Amino acid sequence: MQEKIFVGKTIEAALAEAFDEFGVELDDIQYEVLDEGNKGFLGFLGQKEARVRVSVIPNRIDLAVEFLEGLVKRLGIETDIRVTEAERQINIDFLGDNIGLLIGYHGETLNALQYLVNVVASKQDRDYKPIVLDAEGYRQRREEALARLARKTAEKVRRYGRAISLEPMSAQERRIIHVALQNDIYVETSSKGEEPYRKVVIAPMR
Amino acid sequence: MRELVEYLAKSLVDQPEAVEVSEVSGERSVVLEIKVAPDDMGKIIGKHGRIVKAIRTVAKAAATKEGKRVEVEIIE
Numbered sequence: 001m002q003e004k005i006f007v008g009k010t011i012e013a014a015l016a017e018a019f020d021e022f023g024v025e026l027d028d029i030q031y032e033v034l035d036e037g038n039k040g041f042l043g044f045l046g047q048k049e050a051r052v053r054v055s056v057i058p059n060r061i062d063l064a065v066e067f068l069e070g071l072v073k074r075l076g077i078e079t080d081i082r083v084t085e086a087e088r089q090i091n092i093d094f095l096g097d098n099i100g101l102l103i104g105y106h107g108e109t110l111n112a113l114q115y116l117v118n119v120v121a122s123k124q125d126r127d128y129k130p131i132v133l134d135a136e137g138y139r140q141r142r143e144e145a146l147a148r149l150a151r152k153t154a155e156k157v158r159r160y161g162r163a164i165s166l167e168p169m170s171a172q173e174r175r176i177i178h179v180a181l182q183n184d185i186y187v188e189t190s191s192k193g194e195e196p197y198r199k200v201v202i203a204p205m206r
Numbered sequence: 207m208r209e210l211v212e213y214l215a216k217s218l219v220d221q222p223e224a225v226e227v228s229e230v231s232g233e234r235s236v237v238l239e240i241k242v243a244p245d246d247m248g249k250i251i252g253k254h255g256r257i258v259k260a261i262r263t264v265a266k267a268a269a270t271k272e273g274k275r276v277e278v279e280i281i282e
Contacts, residue, residue, distance in 0.1 A: 067217055074210040075268055101267050112263035119257060120217050 003055040010037060011050045018054040030055050061090060064121040064131055068092065077101060094135040102135050107142060110135055111170065143176050150180035153202050158186045163203035174200050210268050211238050211278060214261050219246035235275040250280055
């Protein structure tokens with residue numbers, strides 16, 4: 001954490017010095033007044049400068065990246081971490097050749113890491129943009145694979161005239177299936193079961 | 207493995223200095239026991255155990271790399 005003592009004629013002036021040096025605003029810092037300062041009598045007698053200790057509150061992205069870097073290092077994985085901030089979320093991508101380990105079976109490791117990084121980043125922050133983790137475009141590929149599975153299964157349901165349930169999926173993944181088939185006039189989709197075994201059922205349209 | 211889990215635990219709690227992780231390592235399996243400050247129990251377990259579950263998943267990934275099974279327990 002960046003921390004430094006600033007001085008100025010007034011507390012405000014000392015803080016202004018800090019904003020310039022760190023390139024931040026009042027919302028981004030924590031400060032402690034060490035000396036309130038004194039304008040002095042007639043502007044010169046007993047004049048004393050104000051002193052404040054200022055520390056920059058680490059932002060969500062810095063916390064997240066620091067956490068993930070430490071983590072991949074301990075997993076013994078070589079990866080680049082790329083951050084892009086979108087309007088409603090922060091995207092963090094792992095880039096590299098051997099990152100299958102970070103994805104896991106059907107993305108379970110990636111999802112666990114995503115959950116943890118959100119918890120860690122939220123420990124000290126005022127901005128609640130969710131962090132979405134990806135690894136070499138995995139989520140996009142998985143989304144396409146799920147949409148394909150949805151269409152293929154819908155085709156079978158139509159042919160055999162009976163319902164088929166898919167394997168258990170996360171809410172995020174179930175949504176992809178529902179969306180993929182929402183305009184299909186031959187089948188309807190619903191979810192059944194309890195988390196984490198909740199699954200999508202594709203049935204002939206009644 | 208122990209270092210990884212200790213890192214995760216320390217990143218999640220408010221009192222990282224109170225985190226202790228012990229490892230009992232067998233030929234095919236590793237058992238890791240996490241101990242945290244009493245006030246941090248919730249931080250390490252999470253709602254419905256979601257945090258400890260995520261820690262287990264990450265530890266499992268690391269263990270797979272070493273060809274081992276891993277168990278992660280929180281002890282009081």
